[in-house]
Amino acid sequence: MSSVTLEKAERVATLFSSCIKGMMLYPPAHPSVLQPLREAASQCAEILFKQTEFKVGLVDDTFFFEEHLFTTPSAPVAELAQLIRNRGVDGFTFLKGLTQQELARFFAIMVRKSSGNAANAEELRREGVEHIVPSGKEGEEPPKENAKGALGMYGEALDAVEGVFREIENGRIPDCGKIITVVEEMVSSAIRDTPTLLGLSMIKDYDNYTYNHSVNVGILAMALGASLGFGKEELKDLGVAGMLHDIGKTRVAKEILNKPGKLTAAEMEEIKRHAEFGAEIIKEMPGVNPALSDAVLGHHIQHDRKGYPEWGRQRSFGIITDILAVADAYDALTTLRVYQRPYTPKAAIDRLRQLSGTTFDGRMVEKFVEMMGTYPVGTMVRLDTNEVAVVVRPNPADREAPAVRIIMDAAGELLPEPRVEQLKTADGEYYARIVAVFEPVVRSPEDAVRFLS
Ligand SMILES: [Fe+2]
Ligand SMILES: [Fe+2]
Known part of the structure; x- marks a missing residue:
């Protein structure tokens, strides 16, 4: 023994x-x-x-x-x-x-x-x-799995998305090889370890909003698809659709897109056209499933069909559209914008819940909330020990008690070596309870390295 x-x-x-x-x-x-x-x-x-x-x-x-x-x-x-x-x-x-x-x-x-x-x-x-x-058995081939660091994968996705946006801005329609490659890697990760992938979607890069947002929507869509039990091919479609959902913005004038003040009605209409522009571009992209064109066309149509494009309100859209809509809204809400302070992940979840059944498909919101937990990965919280921590993994057995990485001690000092604690252990012991939620802290890949794992 x-x-x-x-x-x-x-x-x-x-x-x-x-x-x-x-x-x-x-x-x-x-x-x-x-x-x-x-x-x-x-x-x-x-x-x-x-x-x-x-x-x-x-x-x-x-x-x-x-x-x-x-x-x-x-x-x-x-x-x-x-x-x-x-x-x-x-x-x-x-x-x-x-x-x-x-x-x-x-x-x-x-x-x-x-x-x-x-x-x-x-x-x-x-x-x-x-x-x-x-x-082990000699000569047995291992499954093809990529163990590249999650952050490396995120960086590759950002580069791939930026490359495609730039090509289109320059009047070319590129193939999506790079995006597809990185999405395939992320699909394995989505199936194997959704929390790590979700942690990456908390990366907010305010200087690179469009690319950053596109990658995050791809990740969130894949993670939601994985929790709905989608197969690999469907997950790949979700990832590609997420990363390209706003590709139509390449055909909207930069002055309108980046205008800091209030938009005129005409400018608003111009921005809304990004959904149909995107659908057109995707249709022409070699290597991309043409069905994704429709999915992107409908990403602002809304479940109650009060969205845009108005001419598309009578059409039926598939489940990818429903997923994209929720992923898109969540990432947009949790990001600081010129016109909006970011919602905390928890507040964004509450907002999605309010709009469930009207703007968003109710089943999708329900699944999304279930996947993210009450305190989504990346949420910064204060504990009743007065320590500050970042949520790193939901706890399906008790949504109020996820695993966290303690980053600041009770005296407000940053820990040189952050440590992970289960807020509630398997035998029901509490390490601490969450008493407050802060704004999202993950503003760069460096932050992700520091706070998430
Ligand atoms: Fe959009
Ligand atoms: Fe978007």
């Missing part, structure tokens, strides 16, 4: 998961990587003091740590299981003599693209990791 208790197994697996996740987002020397790494190494050393090896992996696709099976794993454990699955191995054996440096190299390998069992062994050997050995 192993000396590892269930509690210990869960702790070590969670630490492994945070180390790998940290490495996807932060440089190796960052405290968010170093802190869990140190603890993981000391926990491993403790186990390997009592026994010569321990095994971690998958059996019948269920995660195990020594003899403990995790049939209902916590989110971090489920993520670790997925990473092992991605590597195409059944698991790893950790041997006596394991060092912290070997563990760090092992986690760095886990972050990289999957490479199959033989390649895993080879990679570990090449990196000088002698005390971790993969176990």
Whole structure:
């Protein structure tokens, strides 16, 4: 029998998961990587003091740590299981003599693209990791999964969207290859780890509103589609439609789009035409599903058909349009604009609820609210401990008690090493309760690195 208790197994697996996740987002020397790494190494050393090896992996696709099976794993454990699955191995054996440096190299390998069992062994050997050995069937191909950091993916999406907008402004209709590639990566992420993807949609870049908004709407639409059980192809369509939903703005005069003051009625009408311009552009884009043209045409038509274009009010639009409308409104509401202070994520959810059944399809709003939780990922909150934190993961078992990253202590000092806390643990213990919500704080990718994970 192993000396590892269930509690210990869960702790070590969670630490492994945070180390790998940290490495996807932060440089190796960052405290968010170093802190869990140190603890993981000391926990491993403790186990390997009592026994010569321990095994971690998958059996019948269920995660195990020594003899403990995790049939209902916590989110971090489920993520670790997925990473092992991605590597195409059944698991790893950790041997006596394991060092912290070997563990760090092992986690760095886990972050990289999957490479199959033989390649895993080879990679570990090449990196000088002698005390971790993969176990699995020879020659089995791993699933094609991309373990690129979520932020890298976001940056690529921004570049791709900007590229397409620029081409169209210059009178060319580009193909959408780059957007499609990055959307495909995001689709895997939407299925595997929706909260991380949703966290990215909290990035607000006020200087680059249109591109930033387009990417966010794509992400929100995909996440909502994933929670509705959509398949990969449908999710891809949602992502592309989201990123291109305002592409028609390229044909609206810049002076009108960027006008700081109140718009005249004629200018308002001109802006409204972006929906039909967008539909026209998409129809001509090689490689884009032509059905998305209609979806984009209707993104402001509204569920009660009181929107625009007026000539389209009698037409029927599909579910993609309903999804786009909700995703579009949520991102627009939570972003600071010349004419609007941003709603907090919570206030934006309340606003969507008010408009449910009239402006928006009721079922879509309901699903969206369910997905975002009462305190959506990225919401900045004050706790009754007087600490300030950012929501990083909803808690489906108790919407009032998500997982948060504490960024400021009770005295108002920024923590050099923010830490994640479950506001309510599995055994019902409260760490703290949320007492107030602030404005969104994620204003740049750097903020996302600091506050989200
Ligand atoms: Fe729009
Ligand atoms: Fe929009």
